[in-house]
Amino acid sequence: MYDALVVGAGPAGLAIAAALAEAGLRVQGLAPADPAAPWQNTFGIWADELEPLGLAHLLRHRWSDCSAYADGRELPLGRDYGLLDNRRLQAHLLEQCRRGGVVWHRGEAVDVRHTSDHSVVLTKAGDELTARLVVDASGHRAALLRRPPAHNLAFQAAYGIVGVLEPMPVRPGQMVLMDWRVDHLTPAEQAEPPSFLYAMDLGDGVTFVEETSLALCPPMSLDVLRERLRRRLAHRGVEVRAVHHVEHVLFPMNLPLPDLDQPLLGYGAAASLVHPATGYQVNQALRLATPVARAVAQALGRPDASPRAAAQAGWNALWPAERLRKRYIYLFGLEATLRFSQRELQSFFSAFFQLPRRQWAGYLSDTHALSELLEAMLTLFSRAPNHVRIGLLRGLAREDRRLLLKALTAAHA
Ligand SMILES: Cc1cc2nc3c(=O)[nH]c(=O)nc-3n(C[C@H](O)[C@H](O)[C@H](O)COP(=O)(O)OP(=O)(O)OC[C@H]3O[C@@H](n4cnc5c(N)ncnc54)[C@H](O)[C@@H]3O)c2cc1C
Numbered sequence: 001m002y003d004a005l006v007v008g009a010g011p012a013g014l015a016i017a018a019a020l021a022e023a024g025l026r027v028q029g030l031a032p033a034d035p036a037a038p039w040q041n042t043f044g045i046w047a048d049e050l051e052p053l054g055l056a057h058l059l060r061h062r063w064s065d066c067s068a069y070a071d072g073r074e075l076p077l078g079r080d081y082g083l084l085d086n087r088r089l090q091a092h093l094l095e096q097c098r099r100g101g102v103v104w105h106r107g108e109a110v111d112v113r114h115t116s117d118h119s120v121v122l123t124k125a126g127d128e129l130t131a132r133l134v135v136d137a138s139g140h141r142a143a144l145l146r147r148p149p150a151h152n153l154a155f156q157a158a159y160g161i162v163g164v165l166e167p168m169p170v171r172p173g174q175m176v177l178m179d180w181r182v183d184h185l186t187p188a189e190q191a192e193p194p195s196f197l198y199a200m201d202l203g204d205g206v207t208f209v210e211e212t213s214l215a216l217c218p219p220m221s222l223d224v225l226r227e228r229l230r231r232r233l234a235h236r237g238v239e240v241r242a243v244h245h246v247e248h249v250l251f252p253m254n255l256p257l258p259d260l261d262q263p264l265l266g267y268g269a270a271a272s273l274v275h276p277a278t279g280y281q282v283n284q285a286l287r288l289a290t291p292v293a294r295a296v297a298q299a300l301g302r303p304d305a306s307p308r309a310a311a312q313a314g315w316n317a318l319w320p321a322e323r324l325r326k327r328y329i330y331l332f333g334l335e336a337t338l339r340f341s342q343r344e345l346q347s348f349f350s351a352f353f354q355l356p357r358r359q360w361a362g363y364l365s366d367t368h369a370l371s372e373l374l375e376a377m378l379t380l381f382s383r384a385p386n387h388v389r390i391g392l393l394r395g396l397a398r399e400d401r402r403l404l405l406k407a408l409t410a411a412h413a
Protein backbone atom coordinates (compact mmCIF):
# COMPACT_ATOMS: atom_id res chain seq x y z
CA MET A 1 0.00 0.00 0.00
CA TYR A 2 1.17 3.56 -0.68
CA ASP A 3 2.06 5.62 2.38
CA ALA A 4 0.67 8.87 1.01
CA LEU A 5 -1.66 10.09 -1.73
CA VAL A 6 -1.22 13.76 -2.65
CA VAL A 7 -4.24 15.35 -4.32
CA GLY A 8 -3.24 18.27 -6.58
CA ALA A 9 -0.16 19.13 -8.61
CA GLY A 10 0.21 22.88 -8.09
CA PRO A 11 3.32 24.28 -6.39
CA ALA A 12 2.12 22.98 -3.00
CA GLY A 13 1.16 19.51 -4.25
CA LEU A 14 4.47 18.97 -6.03
CA ALA A 15 6.48 20.36 -3.11
CA ILE A 16 4.85 18.09 -0.54
CA ALA A 17 4.87 15.03 -2.82
CA ALA A 18 8.61 15.53 -3.44
CA ALA A 19 9.32 16.05 0.26
CA LEU A 20 7.28 13.00 1.34
CA ALA A 21 9.16 10.84 -1.17
CA GLU A 22 12.46 12.31 0.00
CA ALA A 23 11.46 11.39 3.58
CA GLY A 24 11.40 7.76 2.43
CA LEU A 25 7.65 7.29 1.89
CA ARG A 26 5.92 5.56 -1.01
CA VAL A 27 3.89 8.34 -2.62
CA GLN A 28 1.26 8.58 -5.32
CA GLY A 29 -0.32 11.74 -6.69
CA LEU A 30 -3.65 12.59 -8.27
CA ALA A 31 -4.41 15.58 -10.51
CA PRO A 32 -6.94 16.27 -13.28
CA ALA A 33 -4.17 17.15 -15.76
CA ASP A 34 -0.60 16.10 -16.43
CA PRO A 35 1.44 17.31 -13.40
CA ALA A 36 3.87 18.79 -15.95
CA ALA A 37 1.12 20.97 -17.50
CA PRO A 38 2.30 24.61 -17.24
CA TRP A 39 1.16 26.67 -14.24
CA GLN A 40 -0.48 29.87 -15.45
CA ASN A 41 0.06 32.16 -12.43
CA THR A 42 2.97 34.57 -12.20
CA PHE A 43 4.67 33.71 -8.92
CA GLY A 44 6.63 36.45 -7.16
CA ILE A 45 8.92 35.70 -4.23
CA TRP A 46 11.71 37.41 -2.26
CA ALA A 47 15.14 36.07 -3.27
CA ASP A 48 16.13 35.60 0.38
CA GLU A 49 13.21 33.18 0.77
CA LEU A 50 14.68 30.89 -1.89
CA GLU A 51 18.36 31.19 -0.93
CA PRO A 52 18.20 29.10 2.28
CA LEU A 53 16.42 26.38 0.25
CA GLY A 54 19.15 26.43 -2.40
CA LEU A 55 16.53 27.35 -5.02
CA ALA A 56 17.51 30.91 -5.97
CA HIS A 57 18.65 29.62 -9.37
CA LEU A 58 14.96 28.92 -10.15
CA LEU A 59 14.21 32.64 -10.52
CA ARG A 60 13.37 33.76 -14.03
CA HIS A 61 13.91 37.41 -13.14
CA ARG A 62 15.63 39.02 -10.18
CA TRP A 63 15.57 42.69 -9.22
CA SER A 64 17.74 44.63 -6.76
CA ASP A 65 16.18 48.00 -7.60
CA CYS A 66 12.92 47.41 -5.72
CA SER A 67 10.71 50.12 -4.32
CA ALA A 68 7.27 51.12 -3.13
CA TYR A 69 5.47 54.45 -3.56
CA ALA A 70 3.29 55.68 -0.72
CA ASP A 71 2.42 59.01 0.88
CA GLY A 72 3.90 60.89 -2.06
CA ARG A 73 7.39 59.39 -1.95
CA GLU A 74 9.42 56.53 -3.28
CA LEU A 75 10.61 54.09 -0.63
CA PRO A 76 13.64 52.02 -1.69
CA LEU A 77 13.24 48.50 -0.28
CA GLY A 78 16.84 47.25 -0.39
CA ARG A 79 15.70 43.63 -0.76
CA ASP A 80 15.97 41.47 -3.88
CA TYR A 81 12.71 40.28 -5.40
CA GLY A 82 12.13 37.74 -8.15
CA LEU A 83 9.66 35.99 -10.37
CA LEU A 84 9.85 32.22 -10.32
CA ASP A 85 10.61 30.36 -13.49
CA ASN A 86 7.51 28.17 -13.24
CA ARG A 87 8.73 25.68 -15.79
CA ARG A 88 12.04 25.13 -14.01
CA LEU A 89 10.54 25.00 -10.52
CA GLN A 90 7.97 22.49 -11.73
CA ALA A 91 10.67 20.42 -13.48
CA HIS A 92 12.85 20.56 -10.34
CA LEU A 93 10.03 19.29 -8.10
CA LEU A 94 8.90 16.66 -10.63
CA GLU A 95 12.47 15.38 -10.88
CA GLN A 96 12.57 15.05 -7.08
CA CYS A 97 9.25 13.18 -7.30
CA ARG A 98 10.62 10.94 -10.05
CA ARG A 99 13.74 10.11 -8.03
CA GLY A 100 11.53 9.29 -5.04
CA GLY A 101 9.34 6.99 -7.14
CA VAL A 102 6.16 9.10 -7.00
CA VAL A 103 3.45 7.68 -9.29
CA TRP A 104 0.94 10.17 -10.77
CA HIS A 105 -2.66 9.36 -11.69
CA ARG A 106 -5.06 11.49 -13.75
CA GLY A 107 -8.40 12.19 -12.13
CA GLU A 108 -10.46 14.43 -9.91
CA ALA A 109 -10.95 13.53 -6.25
CA VAL A 110 -14.58 13.75 -5.18
CA ASP A 111 -14.73 11.90 -1.86
CA VAL A 112 -12.63 10.23 0.80
CA ARG A 113 -13.34 7.62 3.44
CA HIS A 114 -11.16 6.37 6.22
CA THR A 115 -10.56 3.06 7.97
CA SER A 116 -8.38 2.41 10.99
CA ASP A 117 -5.24 1.97 8.90
CA HIS A 118 -5.81 3.60 5.51
CA SER A 119 -7.90 6.08 3.50
CA VAL A 120 -9.58 5.63 0.14
CA VAL A 121 -10.08 8.50 -2.33
CA LEU A 122 -12.85 8.18 -4.87
CA THR A 123 -12.39 9.92 -8.22
CA LYS A 124 -15.04 11.43 -10.49
CA ALA A 125 -14.43 8.58 -12.95
CA GLY A 126 -15.22 6.05 -10.19
CA ASP A 127 -11.65 4.91 -9.48
CA GLU A 128 -10.47 4.29 -5.93
CA LEU A 129 -6.97 5.13 -4.70
CA THR A 130 -5.75 3.85 -1.36
CA ALA A 131 -3.01 5.20 0.93
CA ARG A 132 -2.17 5.32 4.62
CA LEU A 133 -2.55 9.13 4.52
CA VAL A 134 -4.25 11.49 2.07
CA VAL A 135 -2.83 15.00 1.61
CA ASP A 136 -5.26 17.44 0.02
CA ALA A 137 -3.29 20.10 -1.90
CA SER A 138 -6.06 20.92 -4.35
CA GLY A 139 -5.98 24.71 -3.90
CA HIS A 140 -8.33 27.11 -2.14
CA ARG A 141 -11.41 25.21 -3.31
CA ALA A 142 -10.10 22.13 -1.52
CA ALA A 143 -11.71 18.96 -2.82
CA LEU A 144 -11.74 16.88 0.35
CA LEU A 145 -10.86 18.93 3.41
CA ARG A 146 -13.47 19.85 6.00
CA ARG A 147 -13.47 23.45 7.21
CA PRO A 148 -15.92 25.74 9.02
CA PRO A 149 -18.15 27.87 6.78
CA ALA A 150 -16.45 31.05 5.58
CA HIS A 151 -17.92 34.43 6.54
CA ASN A 152 -16.69 37.74 5.16
CA LEU A 153 -14.09 36.24 2.88
CA ALA A 154 -11.69 38.94 1.69
CA PHE A 155 -10.27 38.42 -1.79
CA GLN A 156 -7.12 39.63 -3.45
CA ALA A 157 -7.97 40.61 -7.01
CA ALA A 158 -5.76 41.91 -9.78
CA TYR A 159 -5.73 42.58 -13.49
CA GLY A 160 -2.33 42.46 -15.14
CA ILE A 161 -0.73 42.55 -18.54
CA VAL A 162 2.67 41.54 -19.81
CA GLY A 163 3.52 43.48 -22.91
CA VAL A 164 5.27 46.34 -24.64
CA LEU A 165 4.49 49.65 -22.94
CA GLU A 166 5.92 52.95 -24.11
CA PRO A 167 7.41 54.70 -22.33
CA MET A 168 8.03 52.00 -19.73
CA PRO A 169 6.16 52.88 -16.53
CA VAL A 170 9.16 51.76 -14.42
CA ARG A 171 12.90 52.55 -14.58
CA PRO A 172 14.99 50.07 -16.53
CA GLY A 173 15.71 47.19 -14.13
CA GLN A 174 13.15 48.35 -11.57
CA MET A 175 10.51 46.34 -9.66
CA VAL A 176 7.70 48.22 -7.94
CA LEU A 177 6.05 46.17 -5.21
CA MET A 178 3.29 48.67 -4.52
CA ASP A 179 2.59 52.02 -6.13
CA TRP A 180 -0.23 53.66 -4.19
CA ARG A 181 -0.18 56.94 -6.15
CA VAL A 182 -3.70 58.08 -6.97
CA ASP A 183 -3.22 61.31 -8.94
CA HIS A 184 -4.95 59.68 -11.93
CA LEU A 185 -8.23 59.38 -9.96
CA THR A 186 -10.81 62.05 -9.15
CA PRO A 187 -11.27 62.93 -5.43
CA ALA A 188 -14.54 60.91 -5.44
CA GLU A 189 -12.73 57.91 -6.93
CA GLN A 190 -9.95 58.30 -4.39
CA ALA A 191 -12.52 57.77 -1.66
CA GLU A 192 -13.44 54.39 -3.14
CA PRO A 193 -11.68 51.16 -2.08
CA PRO A 194 -8.02 51.53 -3.05
CA SER A 195 -5.83 49.54 -5.42
CA PHE A 196 -2.14 49.76 -6.23
CA LEU A 197 0.16 49.07 -9.14
CA TYR A 198 2.57 46.10 -9.04
CA ALA A 199 5.03 46.55 -11.90
CA MET A 200 8.35 45.33 -13.19
CA ASP A 201 10.76 45.58 -16.09
CA LEU A 202 11.04 42.10 -17.60
CA GLY A 203 13.85 43.09 -19.98
CA ASP A 204 13.89 43.19 -23.79
CA GLY A 205 11.40 46.06 -23.73
CA VAL A 206 8.71 44.01 -21.98
CA THR A 207 6.94 45.16 -18.81
CA PHE A 208 4.55 43.47 -16.37
CA VAL A 209 1.96 45.82 -14.84
CA GLU A 210 -0.82 44.67 -12.54
CA GLU A 211 -3.50 46.77 -10.84
CA THR A 212 -4.09 45.04 -7.53
CA SER A 213 -6.68 45.18 -4.80
CA LEU A 214 -4.80 43.88 -1.76
CA ALA A 215 -7.92 42.54 -0.04
CA LEU A 216 -11.58 43.41 -0.21
CA CYS A 217 -14.87 41.84 0.76
CA PRO A 218 -16.68 41.47 -1.60
CA PRO A 219 -13.79 41.46 -4.11
CA MET A 220 -13.02 44.39 -6.39
CA SER A 221 -14.23 43.59 -9.88
CA LEU A 222 -11.71 42.85 -12.60
CA ASP A 223 -13.45 45.42 -14.81
CA VAL A 224 -12.75 48.16 -12.26
CA LEU A 225 -9.14 47.03 -11.97
CA ARG A 226 -8.69 46.94 -15.76
CA GLU A 227 -10.14 50.43 -16.09
CA ARG A 228 -7.97 51.76 -13.24
CA LEU A 229 -4.89 50.30 -14.88
CA ARG A 230 -5.83 51.94 -18.19
CA ARG A 231 -6.36 55.31 -16.47
CA ARG A 232 -3.13 55.04 -14.45
CA LEU A 233 -1.06 54.29 -17.54
CA ALA A 234 -2.81 56.95 -19.67
CA HIS A 235 -2.25 59.57 -16.94
CA ARG A 236 1.48 58.93 -17.20
CA GLY A 237 1.38 59.02 -20.98
CA VAL A 238 2.09 55.29 -21.23
CA GLU A 239 0.74 53.49 -24.29
CA VAL A 240 0.20 49.75 -24.50
CA ARG A 241 1.76 48.77 -27.82
CA ALA A 242 1.45 44.99 -27.53
CA VAL A 243 -0.08 42.55 -25.04
CA HIS A 244 1.66 39.18 -24.65
CA HIS A 245 -0.28 37.83 -21.70
CA VAL A 246 -3.20 38.87 -19.48
CA GLU A 247 -3.36 37.76 -15.85
CA HIS A 248 -6.56 37.63 -13.79
CA VAL A 249 -6.06 37.17 -10.06
CA LEU A 250 -8.77 36.27 -7.58
CA PHE A 251 -8.26 34.25 -4.45
CA PRO A 252 -9.30 34.40 -0.78
CA MET A 253 -6.89 35.85 1.76
CA ASN A 254 -8.58 34.65 4.96
CA LEU A 255 -9.94 31.22 4.16
CA PRO A 256 -10.81 29.65 7.53
CA LEU A 257 -8.38 27.03 8.74
CA PRO A 258 -9.49 23.51 7.91
CA ASP A 259 -10.53 21.39 10.91
CA LEU A 260 -7.19 20.40 12.36
CA ASP A 261 -8.42 17.11 13.82
CA GLN A 262 -9.56 15.46 10.59
CA PRO A 263 -7.94 12.23 9.41
CA LEU A 264 -6.48 13.76 6.27
CA LEU A 265 -3.87 16.46 5.93
CA GLY A 266 -4.07 19.64 3.86
CA TYR A 267 -1.23 21.52 2.21
CA GLY A 268 -0.79 24.80 0.36
CA ALA A 269 -3.74 27.10 -0.31
CA ALA A 270 -6.08 24.23 0.66
CA ALA A 271 -4.58 24.34 4.17
CA SER A 272 -4.99 28.15 4.38
CA LEU A 273 -1.26 28.73 3.92
CA VAL A 274 -1.92 31.94 1.96
CA HIS A 275 -0.41 34.81 4.02
CA PRO A 276 -3.43 36.88 5.13
CA ALA A 277 -1.53 40.15 4.82
CA THR A 278 0.13 39.62 1.44
CA GLY A 279 -1.53 36.76 -0.45
CA TYR A 280 1.80 34.98 -0.93
CA GLN A 281 1.90 31.24 -0.39
CA VAL A 282 4.52 29.60 -2.62
CA ASN A 283 7.35 30.61 -0.25
CA GLN A 284 5.65 28.78 2.64
CA ALA A 285 4.75 25.75 0.52
CA LEU A 286 8.43 25.36 -0.42
CA ARG A 287 9.75 26.09 3.07
CA LEU A 288 7.44 23.91 5.12
CA ALA A 289 7.37 20.83 2.86
CA THR A 290 10.40 19.13 4.45
CA PRO A 291 9.44 19.59 8.13
CA VAL A 292 5.84 18.55 7.47
CA ALA A 293 6.94 15.51 5.43
CA ARG A 294 9.39 14.45 8.15
CA ALA A 295 6.71 14.68 10.82
CA VAL A 296 4.36 12.57 8.69
CA ALA A 297 7.10 10.02 7.94
CA GLN A 298 7.88 9.70 11.61
CA ALA A 299 4.22 9.11 12.47
CA LEU A 300 3.85 6.57 9.65
CA GLY A 301 6.98 4.85 10.95
CA ARG A 302 4.76 3.26 13.57
CA PRO A 303 3.29 0.16 11.92
CA ASP A 304 -0.11 0.66 13.60
CA ALA A 305 -0.37 4.37 12.59
CA SER A 306 -3.88 5.42 11.66
CA PRO A 307 -4.67 8.09 9.04
CA ARG A 308 -5.79 10.26 11.95
CA ALA A 309 -2.48 9.92 13.83
CA ALA A 310 -0.44 10.61 10.67
CA ALA A 311 -2.60 13.60 9.75
CA GLN A 312 -2.34 14.93 13.30
CA ALA A 313 1.45 14.81 13.11
CA GLY A 314 1.29 16.73 9.83
CA TRP A 315 -1.17 19.32 11.12
CA ASN A 316 0.99 19.86 14.23
CA ALA A 317 4.02 20.51 12.03
CA LEU A 318 2.05 22.77 9.67
CA TRP A 319 0.11 24.73 12.25
CA PRO A 320 1.97 24.59 15.58
CA ALA A 321 0.65 26.89 18.33
CA GLU A 322 3.10 29.68 17.47
CA ARG A 323 2.14 29.76 13.79
CA LEU A 324 -1.54 29.69 14.71
CA ARG A 325 -1.04 32.68 16.98
CA LYS A 326 0.79 34.57 14.28
CA ARG A 327 -2.02 33.80 11.87
CA TYR A 328 -4.56 35.49 14.15
CA ILE A 329 -2.29 38.53 14.41
CA TYR A 330 -2.02 38.70 10.62
CA LEU A 331 -5.80 38.37 10.37
CA PHE A 332 -6.17 41.26 12.81
CA GLY A 333 -3.86 43.30 10.56
CA LEU A 334 -5.90 42.28 7.51
CA GLU A 335 -9.15 43.43 9.15
CA ALA A 336 -7.55 46.80 9.93
CA THR A 337 -6.29 47.31 6.37
CA LEU A 338 -9.69 46.31 4.97
CA ARG A 339 -11.19 49.30 6.73
CA PHE A 340 -8.39 51.77 6.01
CA SER A 341 -9.17 54.68 3.76
CA GLN A 342 -6.86 55.51 0.87
CA ARG A 343 -5.03 58.08 3.02
CA GLU A 344 -4.65 55.70 5.94
CA LEU A 345 -3.33 52.94 3.70
CA GLN A 346 -0.76 55.29 2.14
CA SER A 347 0.52 56.31 5.57
CA PHE A 348 0.38 52.75 6.88
CA PHE A 349 2.58 51.39 4.09
CA SER A 350 4.88 54.40 4.21
CA ALA A 351 5.50 53.72 7.93
CA PHE A 352 5.67 49.96 7.31
CA PHE A 353 8.42 50.14 4.71
CA GLN A 354 10.39 52.56 6.87
CA LEU A 355 10.63 49.98 9.65
CA PRO A 356 14.05 48.34 9.93
CA ARG A 357 14.18 46.00 6.94
CA ARG A 358 14.53 42.93 9.17
CA GLN A 359 11.16 43.82 10.73
CA TRP A 360 9.07 44.37 7.60
CA ALA A 361 10.79 41.55 5.72
CA GLY A 362 10.06 39.02 8.48
CA TYR A 363 6.45 40.24 8.64
CA LEU A 364 5.92 39.73 4.90
CA SER A 365 7.77 36.41 4.74
CA ASP A 366 6.27 35.05 7.97
CA THR A 367 9.73 34.20 9.28
CA HIS A 368 9.40 36.08 12.58
CA ALA A 369 8.99 34.35 15.90
CA LEU A 370 5.79 35.50 17.62
CA SER A 371 7.77 37.90 19.85
CA GLU A 372 9.49 39.45 16.81
CA LEU A 373 6.17 39.84 15.03
CA LEU A 374 4.70 41.66 18.02
CA GLU A 375 7.82 43.81 18.26
CA ALA A 376 7.46 44.77 14.58
CA MET A 377 3.82 45.66 15.10
CA LEU A 378 4.54 47.74 18.19
CA THR A 379 7.37 49.57 16.41
CA LEU A 380 5.00 50.30 13.54
CA PHE A 381 2.35 51.54 15.94
CA SER A 382 4.85 53.82 17.71
CA ARG A 383 6.11 55.29 14.41
CA ALA A 384 2.84 55.56 12.48
CA PRO A 385 1.01 58.89 12.30
CA ASN A 386 -1.99 59.34 14.56
CA HIS A 387 -4.65 58.72 11.90
CA VAL A 388 -3.13 55.27 11.27
CA ARG A 389 -2.92 54.52 15.00
CA ILE A 390 -6.56 55.45 15.37
CA GLY A 391 -7.38 53.14 12.47
CA LEU A 392 -5.55 50.28 14.18
CA LEU A 393 -7.20 51.04 17.54
CA ARG A 394 -10.61 50.99 15.85
CA GLY A 395 -10.01 47.27 15.39
CA LEU A 396 -9.61 46.82 19.13
CA ALA A 397 -12.95 48.48 19.69
CA ARG A 398 -14.61 46.15 17.23
CA GLU A 399 -15.10 42.48 16.92
CA ASP A 400 -11.54 42.16 15.58
CA ARG A 401 -10.23 42.00 19.11
CA ARG A 402 -11.43 38.40 19.12
CA LEU A 403 -8.53 37.72 16.75
CA LEU A 404 -6.04 39.13 19.25
CA LEU A 405 -7.67 37.04 21.97
CA LYS A 406 -7.27 33.98 19.77
CA ALA A 407 -3.64 34.96 19.20
CA LEU A 408 -3.10 34.85 22.95
CA THR A 409 -5.00 31.66 23.56
CA ALA A 410 -4.41 29.46 20.47
CA ALA A 411 -2.86 26.34 21.95
CA HIS A 412 -2.00 23.76 19.34
CA ALA A 413 -3.25 22.11 16.21
C1 LIG B 1 -3.20 34.69 -10.62
C2 LIG B 1 -2.61 34.39 -9.26
C3 LIG B 1 -1.34 34.92 -8.95
C4 LIG B 1 -0.75 34.58 -7.73
N1 LIG B 1 0.48 35.11 -7.47
C5 LIG B 1 1.14 34.67 -6.38
C6 LIG B 1 2.50 35.08 -6.16
O1 LIG B 1 3.04 35.91 -6.90
N2 LIG B 1 3.18 34.56 -5.12
C7 LIG B 1 2.58 33.66 -4.27
O2 LIG B 1 3.24 33.18 -3.35
N3 LIG B 1 1.27 33.34 -4.40
C8 LIG B 1 0.55 33.81 -5.43
N4 LIG B 1 -0.77 33.44 -5.59
C9 LIG B 1 -1.47 32.71 -4.49
C10 LIG B 1 -1.18 31.23 -4.38
O3 LIG B 1 0.17 30.99 -4.11
C11 LIG B 1 -1.56 30.46 -5.64
O4 LIG B 1 -2.96 30.44 -5.71
C12 LIG B 1 -1.00 29.03 -5.73
O5 LIG B 1 -1.27 28.54 -7.02
C13 LIG B 1 -1.59 28.06 -4.71
O6 LIG B 1 -0.87 26.85 -4.84
P1 LIG B 1 -1.49 25.43 -4.50
O7 LIG B 1 -0.54 24.42 -5.03
O8 LIG B 1 -1.87 25.38 -3.08
O9 LIG B 1 -2.86 25.37 -5.33
P2 LIG B 1 -3.10 25.45 -6.92
O10 LIG B 1 -1.97 26.09 -7.60
O11 LIG B 1 -4.46 26.03 -7.07
O12 LIG B 1 -3.10 23.92 -7.38
C14 LIG B 1 -4.17 23.06 -7.07
C15 LIG B 1 -3.95 21.74 -7.78
O13 LIG B 1 -4.99 20.84 -7.40
C16 LIG B 1 -5.61 20.30 -8.57
N5 LIG B 1 -6.99 19.99 -8.22
C17 LIG B 1 -8.02 20.83 -7.99
N6 LIG B 1 -9.15 20.12 -7.68
C18 LIG B 1 -8.79 18.82 -7.70
C19 LIG B 1 -9.49 17.61 -7.46
N7 LIG B 1 -10.80 17.60 -7.14
N8 LIG B 1 -8.82 16.44 -7.57
C20 LIG B 1 -7.51 16.40 -7.91
N9 LIG B 1 -6.78 17.53 -8.13
C21 LIG B 1 -7.42 18.71 -8.03
C22 LIG B 1 -5.46 21.40 -9.60
O14 LIG B 1 -5.63 20.89 -10.90
C23 LIG B 1 -4.03 21.83 -9.30
O15 LIG B 1 -3.12 20.90 -9.85
C24 LIG B 1 -1.42 33.77 -6.79
C25 LIG B 1 -2.70 33.29 -7.09
C26 LIG B 1 -3.29 33.60 -8.31
C27 LIG B 1 -4.68 33.08 -8.58
